[in-house]
Each structure stands twice: as C-alpha cells, then as structure tokens.
Amino acid sequence: MSSLLVTIAGVILVTIFGIIAGLFLMGVDRICAARMQMRQGPPLIQPFIDIRKLLSKDSQVPANAIPSLFNAAPIVAFASAVTVLFYLPLGSILPVGTPLPMVGEYGDLILIMYLLTVPALAMVAGGFASGSPYASVGAQREMVTMIAYEFPLAIAIIAIAWRLAVAGLVMPFSVNTLAANPIWTVVGPIGIIGCILLLIVLAWVTPAELSRIPCDTPEAETELCGGLLVEYSGRNLALFSLSMAAKLVAMAGLAVLLFLPWNISPLIGISGIGAAGADLVFFLLKVIVVMFFSVTLVRVVMARFRINTVVSLYWGWLTTIGLIGMFLIILDGSMSLGGCLS
Amino acid sequence: MKLSPSFNRSLWVFHVNSGSCNGCDIEIVAALCPRYDPERFGIKLVGSPRHADVLLVTGPVTHQMRDRVRRVYDQMASPKVVMCIGTCGQSGGVFYDSYNLDGPLDQVIPVDVYVPGCAPRPEAIIYGVVQAIAKLERLERSVK
Numbered sequence: 001m002s003s004l005l006v007t008i009a010g011v012i013l014v015t016i017f018g019i020i021a022g023l024f025l026m027g028v029d030r031i032c033a034a035r036m037q038m039r040q041g042p043p044l045i046q047p048f049i050d051i052r053k054l055l056s057k058d059s060q061v062p063a064n065a066i067p068s069l070f071n072a073a074p075i076v077a078f079a080s081a082v083t084v085l086f087y088l089p090l091g092s093i094l095p096v097g098t099p100l101p102m103v104g105e106y107g108d109l110i111l112i113m114y115l116l117t118v119p120a121l122a123m124v125a126g127g128f129a130s131g132s133p134y135a136s137v138g139a140q141r142e143m144v145t146m147i148a149y150e151f152p153l154a155i156a157i158i159a160i161a162w163r164l165a166v167a168g169l170v171m172p173f174s175v176n177t178l179a180a181n182p183i184w185t186v187v188g189p190i191g192i193i194g195c196i197l198l199l200i201v202l203a204w205v206t207p208a209e210l211s212r213i214p215c216d217t218p219e220a221e222t223e224l225c226g227g228l229l230v231e232y233s234g235r236n237l238a239l240f241s242l243s244m245a246a247k248l249v250a251m252a253g254l255a256v257l258l259f260l261p262w263n264i265s266p267l268i269g270i271s272g273i274g275a276a277g278a279d280l281v282f283f284l285l286k287v288i289v290v291m292f293f294s295v296t297l298v299r300v301v302m303a304r305f306r307i308n309t310v311v312s313l314y315w316g317w318l319t320t321i322g323l324i325g326m327f328l329i330i331l332d333g334s335m336s337l338g339g340c341l342s
Numbered sequence: 343m344k345l346s347p348s349f350n351r352s353l354w355v356f357h358v359n360s361g362s363c364n365g366c367d368i369e370i371v372a373a374l375c376p377r378y379d380p381e382r383f384g385i386k387l388v389g390s391p392r393h394a395d396v397l398l399v400t401g402p403v404t405h406q407m408r409d410r411v412r413r414v415y416d417q418m419a420s421p422k423v424v425m426c427i428g429t430c431g432q433s434g435g436v437f438y439d440s441y442n443l444d445g446p447l448d449q450v451i452p453v454d455v456y457v458p459g460c461a462p463r464p465e466a467i468i469y470g471v472v473q474a475i476a477k478l479e480r481l482e483r484s485v486k
Contacts, residue, residue, distance in 0.1 A: 030381070039379040046352070046384055053352040053395070058419040060392060134390075221389035233392040233419040 011086065018085045021284060022245025023047040025252070025291055032296045047245065051238050059234035064131035073126025074232070074239035080118035081246035087112050088253045089179045091279030092263045108173040109157050112254060113150075116209065119243050120146050123218075123228050126240075130231035138227025141307050142211070142218035148314035149208040149215075155322035156198040156205070159329045160258055163187055166333035179261045187332050194328030199259050201322040203294040206251050208314065210244065213299035217307045248295070252287040255294070260286050350475040352384040356394030356418070360411050360447070362401025363436075365461035366428040370398060373464035385471060391417040396474060399453075402430040402437045403445035415451040421481075423474045425455045427467060432456055 027044040034041025043049075061067050087107035120142055127139030160183050164172035167186045171177055183195055208215040219227040229240060264282040265275035305313065357370055374380060374387055388394050391414045403411055415424065424447075429435040431447035447453055454477055457470035 034379070034381060037376050039376045040382050041379070042381050042384055049352045049384060057395075057421065060417070060419050224389070226388065226390040226393060229393070230390045231392055237393060 014085050015082050018082050018246040018249055019242055022249045023051065025248050025287065026245055028288055029291060029296045032292060033300050036300045051241060054238035055235055057234040059236050062131055062231045065231065066129040069125055069129035071236065073122045073129065074236040077119040077122035077243040078239045080115055080122065081243040081250060084112055084115045084250040085246060087175060088250060088257060089175055091283035092265060092276055094176055094179060108175060109161060110173055113154065113157060116250065117146060119247055127228035132231050134224045134230045135228055138218045138224050142228055144307055145208055145215060145218060145310055148311045149205045152201045152314055152318040152322045153205045155326055156202045159198055159326040163191060163329050163333050166337060175257065178257055182261050183259065187329065188336060191329050191332030194325040194332060197321050197325030201318050201325065202255050202258065204318055206255065206294040207298055209251050210248055210295065212295055214302040214305045215310055216304060217310055220304060248291065249287065252290040255290045256283065256286045350478045353395050354386050354388045354393055355396045355398055356388055356391045357398045358411060358414050360399055360401040360407040361404035362428065362430060366400035369461045369464055370427060370467060373467045378464055378468060380468065392419060394418055395422060397422065397424045398427050399424065399431055399447055400427045402434045402443050403447055403450050405442045405444050408444040408450055411450055423454045423478065424451055425457060425470055425474060426453045427457050428462060429458050429460045432458060435460055
C-alpha cells in the first residue's frame with residue numbers, strides 16, 4: 001500500500017519535473033537561438049507564459065473533425081511523452097527503487113524506444129482526425145519522418161547494448177546497467193570511434209524526433225500553416241506543446257543516458273538528498289548541452305528539408321554512418337572476446 | 343470571456359492579405375525581423391488562425407476576399423484582437439470607390455486597432471500592437 005502511494009507521488013513529481021524542465025529547456029533554446037541571430041530574445045519564462053495563455057483560450061473543434069479522436073490525441077501525446085521520463089534516470093535518481101518502485105522496474109531501452117513513437121503516432125491520429133487537408137499532409141509527412149528516423153535510432157541503441165552484453169553485463173538493455181557502465185569505459189579504441197559515429201547519429205535523430213528545423217516538414221509553418229497542428233487551439237495546443245517539451249527532456253535524457261551517464265556527486269563527495277539534487281542539476285546541464293548542439297545550433301544554421309531529403313538523409317547517410325559505427329563496435333567486441341581477429 | 347495576465351505577454355499573430363498591394367505585408371515582415379525583435383515581448387508569427395490571438399489584416403477587402411476574411415476571423419479562438427494595417431482597410435486608400443471593394447474592413451469584421459499609413463512604417467505597426475496590448479489590459483480590468 002505504501003509503495004503504491006510512493007509510486008503515485010513519484011509519478012506526480014516526475015510529471016511536474018518533466019513539464020518544468022521541458023518548458024525551461026524550450027526557453028533556453030529560444031534565447032540561444034535569438035542570441036545567435038543578434039537578437040535579445042524572449043524572457044526565459046516565455047514558454048510558461050505561452051502555455052498559460054493557451055490554457056486560457058477557447059478550444060475549437062472544426063466542423064468536419066472527429067471530436068473524440070481530435071480531443072483524445074493531445075492527451076495521449078502528453079501522457080506518453082511524460083511516461084518516457086519515468087523510465088529514464090534523472091541524475092542519480094534511477095527508475096528502479098526510488099521514486100517509482102512499481103513502474104520503473106519493468107522498463108528498459110526497448111520500451112523507451114516504443115514509448116517515444118507514441119506521441120508522434122498520437123499527433124498523426126490527431127492530424128487525420130482534424131479533417132483539414134493541411135493536417136492530413138502533415139500527418140502523412142510525420143509518418144514518413146517516423147519511418148525514416150526509427151532505423152538509425154535503433155542501430156545506435158542496439159549496438160551499444162550489444163557491446164555491453166559482450167562485456168559480460170547481464171540485462172544490457174536495462175537503464176541501470178547503462179547508467180552504471182558508461183559505454184566509453186567499456187569499449188576499446190576502435191569502439192570509441194564507433195561510439196562517436198553513433199553519437200553523431202543520435203544527435204541527428206533528435207531534431208527529427210522532436211520535429212524541429214531542419215526536420216519540421218510535418219509542421220512546416222510556411223507551407224502547411226502548422227501542418228499536423230493546424231486545427232488545434234487553446235487547451236489541446238497547450239497539451240501538444242507540453243508533450244513536445246517533455247519529449248525534448250526525454251530525447252536529450254536518452255542521449256545523456258547512452259553517452260554521458262556520469263554523475264557529479266562522487267566527484268565532489270556529497271551523499272544523500274544533496275547528492276540527488278546536485279546530480280539533477282548536473283543532469284539538466286548535460287541535457288542543455290545536448291539540446292544546444294543537436295537542436296538549437298542545427299535549427300539556427302539550417303533551413304527546412306524537403307520530405308524526400310529527410311528520407312534519403314536518414315535512410316541513406318545516417319543509416320550508413322550508424323552501420324559503420326555498429327561494425328566498428330562489433331569489431332571491438334570480437335577483439336575483446338579474443339575472437340576471429342585477435 | 344476571461345483574460346489571464348499572461349495573455350498580453352504572448353501575442354501570436356496571424357496575417358491575412360485581403361487584396362493588399364503587398365506594401366503593408368512587406369512592412370509587417372520588416373517589423374518581425376531581428377532589427378525590431380518582437381519576440382522579446384512574446385510576439386510570434388504563426389501559420390494558422392487557430393493558433394493566433396491577433397489578426398493582422400492588410401488591404402481593402404475585395405469582393406472575393408470578404409467571405410475568406412470572415413471565415414479566418416471565425417476560425418480564431420477567442421479572446422482575439424483584430425488590427426487593420428494600412429489606409430486601405432480604413433477607407434479604401436488608393437482603391438477608393440473601386441467597383442469590386444466590399445470594405446472598409448470594419449464593415450466585414452470588428453476591428454480593434456487601426457494603423458494608418460501607405461504603407462505604415464514598422465515602428466507604427468509595433469505601436470499599434472502596443473495599443474492592442476493596452477486595449478487588452480483595459481478589457482481585463484473591466485472584466486475583473
């Protein structure tokens with residue numbers, strides 16, 4: 001009974017953390033983008049103001065939409081985006097044990113990969129349900145983008161998990177194993193090159209997953225008037241924005257988990273609640289760094305891709321880079337096993 | 343209608359051209375450029391009227407555009423503000439007394455702020471937005 005109460009409290013706390021951290025990251029992103037364009041930029045709390053304004057506005061349902069699906073899609077998107085955070089380590093707060101004794105134990109990287117597709121699927125359903133040609137085109141493009149980026153993402157995750165399994169770790173897909181054994185300390189010199197290639201792949205998957213420039217073809221404000229979200233207003237649009245914010249934390253958190261899982265508390269030698277707080281702040285710093293390089297910098301520097309360019313980039317170039325990285329990691333793993341090449 | 347204080351710190355703008363000569367449209371784009379940086383105040387150009395709080399209408403309303411302007415206005419979620427940019431929307435401007443005008447704009451949809459000029463300077467458009475914010479604040483006080 002008490003573990004149920006702890007789980008409920010943990011779920012609420014992680015949800016609030018996800019919302020606040022996500023909106024804070026979006027504020028940082030907007031300020032960084034503005035400074036790079038020699039502008040002053042909005043205040044840091046601008047995303048919070050935007051959400052509050054959207055919540056105070058009317059939610060309109062178009063006449064030829066399917067109201068049940070149209071209204072359910074934002075809720076599903078938001079819920080699934082927040083659910084990913086339950087399975088990711090936030091600093092030194094690992095999902096198993098505190099704070100979610102009943103949820104976190106059952107999740108691993110594969111579940112995270114599937115959960116990350118749910119917000120996009122909900123957006124596709126909402127787009128088709130809104131009965132607007134712009135939204136339909138946006139939903140089709142979102143599906144194509146999803147198909148394009150899933151494969152490189154899976155390559156990156158599976159290569160790393162395979163290398164951990166070769167190193168003799170049981171449950172290589174478990175989040176705790178990844179957090180306790182940074183991949184860089186497991187692999188040899190060839191594997192490090194492979195890991196760098198996989199890091200590049202993951203950094204490029206992030207903007208597509210979040211549908212930000214240069215992969216915001218499904219939303220494309222200038223050609224599709226907002227694409228998937230064209231008919232959404234008020235509370236529904238606010239929920240989609242919140243799910244985007246939570247997904248930003250989740251994607252950056254996934255990159256942090258795979259490639260930068262170190263904590264700061266062992267270095268500065270504190271323990272207990274203070275260590276968890278320090279690690280959480282350090283986690284946010286790592287997430288900001290990841291977001292800056294894979295979202296902000298890319299979106300300021302580049303223009304939008306056409307949808308066929310997205311597919312050829314992700315299926316052609318990034319899959320090739322990912323496969324080379326995976327090949328190097330397999331080579332590294334076989335050498336460490338004393339296999340065919342030693 | 344309830345207005346929250348965060349409303350006027352986050353105005354999302356949608357722009358509709360009701361038969362304008364493009365002069366005002368270019369000035370709107372100039373007002374949104376990094377030189378004036380309206381994102382400082384949370385002002386953002388959005389692609390869909392459903393997302394918008396402020397409707398910027400340029401041009402005298404031509405017969406063909408009358409229903410479209412009306413429909414775009416209806417698609418916006420309330421609370422909403424309409425700004426009429428340029429002299430055309432107020433009097434017809436250089437198109438005054440033309441055979442295919444259904445304007446001025448305020449005979450088609452209710453207008454909150456007029457920005458005269460042919461074409462108005464970006465500073466004038468930003469001043470108009472400030473007037474819109476002031477009007478929203480007055481509305482907010484009267485609601486309370």
